[in-house]
Amino acid sequence: MNQDYIKPDNWSVIEEGFDAERVKSSESLFSIGNGAMGQRANFEESYSGHTFQGSYIAGIYYPDKTKVGWWKNGYPEYFAKVLNAPNWIGIDIEINGENFDLAQCTSVKNFRRELNMKQGWYNRSFEATLQNGTEVSVNVNRFLSLELDEVGVINYEITPLNKDAKIVYKPYIDAGVHNEDANWEEKFWEPLDVKHDGNEGFVTARTFKTHFTVTTFMQNTLLKNGDELALSPENVSANNEKIQFVYTVNAAQGEVASIHKIGGYTVSMNHDDTYIAAQKTIEKALEKGYEQLFDDQSNAWAKIWEMSDITIDGDTKAQQGIRFNIFQLNQTYSGKDSRLNIGPKGFTGEKYGGSTYWDTEAYCIPFYMATKDQQVARNLLTYRYNQLDKAIENAAKLGFTNGAALYPMVTMNGEECHNEWEITFEEIHRNGAIAFAIYNYYRFTGDYSYIPEKGLEVLIGIARFWHQRASYSTHKNQFMILGVTGPNEYENNVNNNWYTNYIAKWCIDYTMEQIGKIRADYPSDFSRIMSKVKLDDAEIAHWKQVADKMYFPFSEEHDVYLQQDGFLDKDLVKVSDLDKSQRPINQKWSWDRILRSPYIKQADVLQGFYFFEDHFSKEQLEKHFDFYEPFTVHESSLSPCVHSIQAAVLGKMDMAYTFYLRTSRLDLDDYNKEVEEGCHITSMAGTWMSIVEGFGGMRVKDNQLHFEPRIPEQWEGYSFKINFRNQVLKVSVSEGETKFNIEGNTPLVVFVNGRQVTVEPDSLVIV
Numbered sequence: 066m067n068q069d070y071i072k073p074d075n076w077s078v079i080e081e082g083f084d085a086e087r088v089k090s091s092e093s094l095f096s097i098g099n100g101a102m103g104q105r106a107n108f109e110e111s112y113s114g115h116t117f118q119g120s121y122i123a124g125i126y127y128p129d130k131t132k133v134g135w136w137k138n139g140y141p142e143y144f145a146k147v148l149n150a151p152n153w154i155g156i157d158i159e160i161n162g163e164n165f166d167l168a169q170c171t172s173v174k175n176f177r178r179e180l181n182m183k184q185g186w187y188n189r190s191f192e193a194t195l196q197n198g199t200e201v202s203v204n205v206n207r208f209l210s211l212e213l214d215e216v217g218v219i220n221y222e223i224t225p226l227n228k229d230a231k232i233v234y235k236p237y238i239d240a241g242v243h244n245e246d247a248n249w250e251e252k253f254w255e256p257l258d259v260k261h262d263g264n265e266g267f268v269t270a271r272t273f274k275t276h277f278t279v280t281t282f283m284q285n286t287l288l289k290n291g292d293e294l295a296l297s298p299e300n301v302s303a304n305n306e307k308i309q310f311v312y313t314v315n316a317a318q319g320e321v322a323s324i325h326k327i328g329g330y331t332v333s334m335n336h337d338d339t340y341i342a343a344q345k346t347i348e349k350a351l352e353k354g355y356e357q358l359f360d361d362q363s364n365a366w367a368k369i370w371e372m373s374d375i376t377i378d379g380d381t382k383a384q385q386g387i388r389f390n391i392f393q394l395n396q397t398y399s400g401k402d403s404r405l406n407i408g409p410k411g412f413t414g415e416k417y418g419g420s421t422y423w424d425t426e427a428y429c430i431p432f433y434m435a436t437k438d439q440q441v442a443r444n445l446l447t448y449r450y451n452q453l454d455k456a457i458e459n460a461a462k463l464g465f466t467n468g469a470a471l472y473p474m475v476t477m478n479g480e481e482c483h484n485e486w487e488i489t490f491e492e493i494h495r496n497g498a499i500a501f502a503i504y505n506y507y508r509f510t511g512d513y514s515y516i517p518e519k520g521l522e523v524l525i526g527i528a529r530f531w532h533q534r535a536s537y538s539t540h541k542n543q544f545m546i547l548g549v550t551g552p553n554e555y556e557n558n559v560n561n562n563w564y565t566n567y568i569a570k571w572c573i574d575y576t577m578e579q580i581g582k583i584r585a586d587y588p589s590d591f592s593r594i595m596s597k598v599k600l601d602d603a604e605i606a607h608w609k610q611v612a613d614k615m616y617f618p619f620s621e622e623h624d625v626y627l628q629q630d631g632f633l634d635k636d637l638v639k640v641s642d643l644d645k646s647q648r649p650i651n652q653k654w655s656w657d658r659i660l661r662s663p664y665i666k667q668a669d670v671l672q673g674f675y676f677f678e679d680h681f682s683k684e685q686l687e688k689h690f691d692f693y694e695p696f697t698v699h700e701s702s703l704s705p706c707v708h709s710i711q712a713a714v715l716g717k718m719d720m721a722y723t724f725y726l727r728t729s730r731l732d733l734d735d736y737n738k739e740v741e742e743g744c745h746i747t748s749m750a751g752t753w754m755s756i757v758e759g760f761g762g763m764r765v766k767d768n769q770l771h772f773e774p775r776i777p778e779q780w781e782g783y784s785f786k787i788n789f790r791n792q793v794l795k796v797s798v799s800e801g802e803t804k805f806n807i808e809g810n811t812p813l814v815v816f817v818n819g820r821q822v823t824v825e826p827d828s829l830v831i832v
């Protein structure tokens with residue numbers, strides 16, 4: 066049974082009723098972010114129940130020294146992780162002399178959380194009775210400004226209900242935070258300076274080793290019944306990492322005593338003097354004031370939704386799911402800064418270290434490409450270009466030579482940060498996704514300039530890696546790729562994972578094709594690149610042998626490519642025959658049992674069919690889908706979206722719909738029973754693909770948009786927008802008809818189920 070306490074709503078995520086067991090899950094689900102920072106939905110006031118505290122700043126990380134049982138040559142020295150950042154949201158509160166703590170109250174009624182995705186704010190309200198008998202009503206609003214992305218705002222209101230109350234607000238900033246996943250329980254922050262001035266407080270701290278300096282700031286304003294009180298702190302207590310102010314407001318029964326707390330971070334990545342920058346940032350925020358900041362916030366979100374919203378009619382849970390996914394993606398990455406990337410947990414938890422995975426190229430780029438300016442996707446590609454030297458060093462550590470590049474499985478700054486041999490050394494398919502993204506970017510945007518400018522060097526490094534990683538079998542007279550882990554991490558150290566071999570061959574072929582094109586059409590880029598990478602025709606001829614003679618395991622009996630050489634030797638019991646009590650197997654079984662089993666964590670062969678759909682017939686897709694899906698447990702968040710797209714292509718609409726719900730509500734309904742650790746941000750882009758590419762059937766072929774719209778029977782209609790080469794196309798699908806609408810002055814030719822249609826500006830085309 067999945068979790069089902071989130072109320073269905075088109076625009077909001079809503080929780081009703083207080084349940085201490087759900088606090089950690091809700092802290093993940095109600096997380097807020099603005100691309101530059103983000104935080105879990107921790108309570109502002111103190112809470113003695115179970116909680117997972119987390120605030121994060123984009124790009125600020127710490128290299129935590131690797132901890133493993135048996136050291137293996139080639140392991141990275143450290144695992145860079147996004148840090149739990151100083152806490153600026155904290156406000157201790159005393160009501161009639163008692164510390165206010167929901168875990169200690171004698172009753173909590175009408176508890177409600179709302180994450181309003183339309184306007185980008187988080188609200189919590191409830192009535193509580195303290196042990197001293199005081200009853201209060203509490204209403205708290207919080208948002209992280211998109212407009213001023215170093216600023217967050219809290220409005221905390223308390224109304225005593227049954228008697229007058231002396232309310233003491235004690236807002237603080239605390240840099241004495243730690244990561245739950247720290248390897249050596251080290252402190253990651255070195256406190257530098259604590260300052261205060263009137264209602265403003267500042268704590269400056271620096272990360273050990275990476276030396277990022279961050280000033281965390283707060284500014285407090287007290288109000289009664291909405292009118293500002295000219296209060297300054299009665300008391301300021303500070304040590305070297307924490308500062309706390311004290312304000313008292315006496316509120317008669319029914320009066321509203323509130324505090325506006327502005328807080329946030331200024332970081333040395335963006336400022337020379339973070340303290341001065343913090344002062345200026347507070348000034349800017351105060352100039353705008355709470356109301357204006359709030360209006361700016363809704364306007365900024367309205368703009369985002371204008372381009373990226375997907376509507377679904379007749380199915381509130383499905384609608385809520387997709388909006389939650391689009392909201393989280395926009396909270397995590399704005400695309401403004403090519404130093405940043407999209408961590409699998411975004412700003413909602415520590416797991417995966419907040420770093421960059423193949424998820425970005427394989428899953429996220431299509432979403433950002435189609436809903437933002439194409440520069441955003443280009444920034445994501447540039448991020449990898451800027452890390453090419455490190456990828457070459459990384460390959461060299463494993464014994465590869467001559468400029469072969471192995472991009473890391475997990476990284477913050479280009480260095481590998483993962484330290485399990487079966488993944489670090491063997492899950493090398495990630496290199497393929499990085500090359501595929503270059504192809505995909507050009508296919509979608511038509512911007513070829515990226516390849517001669519930057520992309521080709523990356524492709525050459527990757528092709529060199531595959532050429533050296535493959536080994537020749539005299540026995541088969543073919544090239545093998547031995548000892549790998551495919552996308553399915555439930556099999557390690559297998560030989561000839563079909564997906565890996567396929568993408569390796571494709572990378573070499575595609576690189577050779579691009580070399581030919583750049584040689585012919587961009588001669589000056591060609592000579593610049595060739596003299597830099599020292600590549601000659603003899604080397605290319607060696608690559609070609611590997612690509613031409615790549616081995617692909619195949620079963621004549623089943624007429625399918627085999628996931629790896631030994632797949633058919635497994636005990637092939639389908640997932641449907643597994644007792645439900647055994648699931649999820651990653652929480653119930655030993656690792657050794659998982660490895661021997663036929664169960665597939667996520668799309669593997671089918672991932673290849675997804676990337677290279679046009680290399681195969683629909684019949685082949687169906688055969689492979691029908692063969693592999695029954696063994697797939699979808700215990701990676703990245704799995705259901707690919708299956709939803711393929712089920713839609715195959716007309717298996719019930720399955721497509723079920724997988725759609727699973728991908729879009731994975732966190733809201735906690736399918737994998739781990740939402741406490743944070744939300745699955747990168748797979749949320751896969752959810753977007755399952756509507757646009759799955760149900761909408763959108764593809765780009767020969768520079769033109771194609772659609773094969775289908776609609777699940779549970780829906781009355783759905784719509785999405787695509788920014789295709791600077792033209793914004795709206796597509797609305799209902800049973801039996803698809804409408805197209807183009808913004809701007811230029812017509813656009815699209816294909817619907819193979820039929821050419823011209824969409825004229827300002828007119829609705831109905832197909």
Ligand code: BGC
Nearest residue numbers: 409422423424554701703747
């Ligand atoms: C998946 C990987 C993925 C990682 C981060 C793992 O569970 O198997 O494919 O890159 O999560 O999302």
